[in-house]
Amino acid sequence: MQVSYIVALLALLAVTATAQPFLPGTGFLPLGNLRTTDNGGPYNISLLTVQANEIKGGLAAKQNFTDKDIVHFLTNVECLEGLFDTWGTFGHGFNNNLTLGGPTPIGARKANLSDAVRPFMEEVALNEQGHALFTRQAGSDLPCPPIDFTGGFNKYFGAAYNLTGNDTIESKFGAPFDPFLNDECYLLSVLSLEELGATGNKGLTALLTNPVIANGVAGLATSATAQATVQRMLLWERRNNTVYPFNETVQQVFARISALRDSLDGPQMDDQGLVNTDPRTIAVPDYYVNMIPTDVRGLTFSRTPQQLINILTLGSPDGVGVFFPKGLYGAINKPTGFNVSASGLDSFPSSGAKVASQLSTQQIGTLPGPMLPPNVTGELDLTQSLTGTLDNGTAATRGYTIIPPGMPYFSNASQVAVAYPLQTGSSNASSNGSYAYGGRRFF
Numbered sequence: 001m002q003v004s005y006i007v008a009l010l011a012l013l014a015v016t017a018t019a020q021p022f023l024p025g026t027g028f029l030p031l032g033n034l035r036t037t038d039n040g041g042p043y044n045i046s047l048l049t050v051q052a053n054e055i056k057g058g059l060a061a062k063q064n065f066t067d068k069d070i071v072h073f074l075t076n077v078e079c080l081e082g083l084f085d086t087w088g089t090f091g092h093g094f095n096n097n098l099t100l101g102g103p104t105p106i107g108a109r110k111a112n113l114s115d116a117v118r119p120f121m122e123e124v125a126l127n128e129q130g131h132a133l134f135t136r137q138a139g140s141d142l143p144c145p146p147i148d149f150t151g152g153f154n155k156y157f158g159a160a161y162n163l164t165g166n167d168t169i170e171s172k173f174g175a176p177f178d179p180f181l182n183d184e185c186y187l188l189s190v191l192s193l194e195e196l197g198a199t200g201n202k203g204l205t206a207l208l209t210n211p212v213i214a215n216g217v218a219g220l221a222t223s224a225t226a227q228a229t230v231q232r233m234l235l236w237e238r239r240n241n242t243v244y245p246f247n248e249t250v251q252q253v254f255a256r257i258s259a260l261r262d263s264l265d266g267p268q269m270d271d272q273g274l275v276n277t278d279p280r281t282i283a284v285p286d287y288y289v290n291m292i293p294t295d296v297r298g299l300t301f302s303r304t305p306q307q308l309i310n311i312l313t314l315g316s317p318d319g320v321g322v323f324f325p326k327g328l329y330g331a332i333n334k335p336t337g338f339n340v341s342a343s344g345l346d347s348f349p350s351s352g353a354k355v356a357s358q359l360s361t362q363q364i365g366t367l368p369g370p371m372l373p374p375n376v377t378g379e380l381d382l383t384q385s386l387t388g389t390l391d392n393g394t395a396a397t398r399g400y401t402i403i404p405p406g407m408p409y410f411s412n413a414s415q416v417a418v419a420y421p422l423q424t425g426s427s428n429a430s431s432n433g434s435y436a437y438g439g440r441r442f443f
Contacts, residue, residue, distance in 0.1 A: 055206065065207070065331060066331075068140075073332040074134075074140070075132075078132045079145065082094065082128035082129055083144065084105070085125040085190060087108040088109075091109065098129065098132045098133060098136060099144040100144065103146055105146075106150055107148065111179070112181060112183075113186060114183050117183045124227045124231070134216055134220065138216065145328060146325055148322075148323060148325050151322070152323035153179045153189055154176050155322045156323070160257050176245075183238065185244070187234055188235065188257065191235065192257045194224060194231060198228050201218075202303075229292055232290075233291055236274055252400050255274070258272060259394060259395040264307075270293075270303070272290050272398055272399075275399025276398070306335045309328065312324065317334070
């Protein structure tokens with residue numbers, strides 16, 4: 001009896017020693033969702049391709065630009081976000097002339113917000129006013145540029161519905177989109193901009209040489225990320241509400257917005273919907289809730305100024321249009337060389353400011369020196385190849401289609417065993433004390 005107990009204990013320890021992560025007190029659990037395309041996939045832990053390409057893009061974006069140029073660029077985007085949030089929440093623009101003489105945005109007015117949403121948006125608006133104040137304290141003397149809320153959001157959301165030429169939201173759906181109409185329309189509009197600020201500010205921290213300004217911009221990035229999480233939660237609670245005039249749910253509309261943004265910043269996947277149905281890219285919890293867009297390691301994404309300009313002007317080569325009818329002020333005002341790939345790790349482009357595109361692991365090859373870490377314990381369990389393919393370029397992979405919890409891809413899920421007594425009475429526990437899940441059995 002004692003021998004069999006020791007053998008069983010050693011077998012359990014052998015399993016737990018090779019299974020990661022270790023979660024004490026929770027019995028035998030399926031890891032299930034934390035996996036990418038395959039061992040050579042776009043988020044392979046051993047290659048860190050996401051960050052490598054963010055570095056490449058950042059170094060290329062830095063070409064010929066000073067810290068003050070970057071602060072001036074920030075003025076444009078913080079005026080856009082801050083004025084939209086302030087007008088929509090409070091019904092007026094910046095106090096104390098933070099605009100430095102800039103005009104009132106086209107279509108600016110107070111949004112019809114419920115008591116359940118207004119307090120959260122008041123905090124966001126005050127934070128965004130603070131972001132605009134930071135740009136002034138950091139040395140920006142440029143006024144806020146002309147901004148168009150009415151035309152901007154109608155063109156932006158129209159692009160998310162693939163409207164081109166003379167087709168408009170009004171001609172297709174019978175009425176224009178009003179970003180101030182109600183909770184759903186306003187939150188969708190706010191978040192469509194908020195996450196550009198979050199990823200863009202994070203990307204700027206690597207471009208700045210002044211540590212004081214870089215530290216402040218890091219604060220902008222973390223603040224914007226927290227604000228976006230609040231907005232995602234508010235939208236998640238309303239995800240099944242219908243959005244006027246599209247006659248689609250909040251979840252579906254934001255899936256389109258996410259797909260649009262992702263299509264305009266290069267081929268890398270760095271945008272996600274409210275519901276993540278594609279477990280090849282990030283960890284997928286029950287019900288596919290996705291409050292914090294990250295890669296499979298929980299790292300948030302970065303964008304360069306040129307990528308943001310390309311998104312905010314819908315690919316306008318001169319950086320004019322959509323939200324900025326007269327363009328952005330300052331030296332960083334175009335998506336210059338957006339589709340040109342620059343190495344960044346070994347040399348700068350010969351001329352101009354060029355933004356790198358995300359490369360595949362095959363194109364990147366082996367990264368040099370300290371950027372190539374040793375093998376990660378449990379890595380193979382975290383990178384399972386999946387049956388079938390999904391089109392990463394569509395809204396469907398960002399939660400447009402509701403999929404029941406536990407689907408898809410559980411047939412080849414990874415598992416993890418932990419040192420905790422088996423729970424009795426489980427339908428998954430067999431008569432001989434083993435536990436089976438996803439085709440694998442632990443003893």
